[in-house]
Amino acid sequence: MKVKELVEILDGSVIFGEDYLDRDVFKACGSDMMSDVLAFVKEQAVLLTGLVNPQVVRTAEMMDIQCIVFVRGKNPDISIINLAEDREIPLISTNLEMFTSCGRLYEHGLRGGSGV
């Protein structure tokens, strides 16, 4: 799935990263606990989270995550956006809640780390 398809599926908006919308994502994880995200490496993953702080971007950086989605209409501040620009990680915002966001992406074929 391309990042731009993901934006459509989630009725989302692109906060940063218009240049990266053609990136492919193959896996997804949804969590507000960054250590849980760090526990399992997924190739070409999107991270969905309700947490909004710089450590979300840093976690994504360490994990080579392709895209970050902030759920429940949360919006990152400028320092977070600047960090994401520097690390070249697109930021998406959706008004949908976590469960619904994950459900929609699952419906469209995205899977978790174990592939089920």
Add this chain to the structure above:
Amino acid sequence: MQDTVKLHFDVSGNDFTCAGEASGKIKRTLKQLGFDISLVRNVAIAVYEAEINMVIHADGGVIDVDIDSDCITVVLKDRGPGIPDIELAMKEGYSTAPENVRMLGFGAGMGLPNIKKYTDEMNIDTVIGVGTTITLKVYNK
């Protein structure tokens, strides 16, 4: 790569915003040096968890990295409170992190287990009231 590349970082305590800055630089350096992507990621994740610990549990410290073609060694040294029971601290889910740290997405008690998982060697040297030194090694196989 002939010679050892050495990196040094000062990590300030209680600066949650900047926590992970050193880990990011280490990651980018390893990438530039041409190390395999999964090795780079393993080192980055382990050092990041340890750097976060340094900030949330020990009021900062220093990180020294030795990069050889066959092994990456990272030493994280702090002057924090020390770890009273290492075996307990290594358990998944064990955490003394306060609620405000949990609100920031850490404090799930997965840091030390994650560090162990992503490294080939992990040694914790800790003295109560003096500090903790964590030494990590990842081999380039």
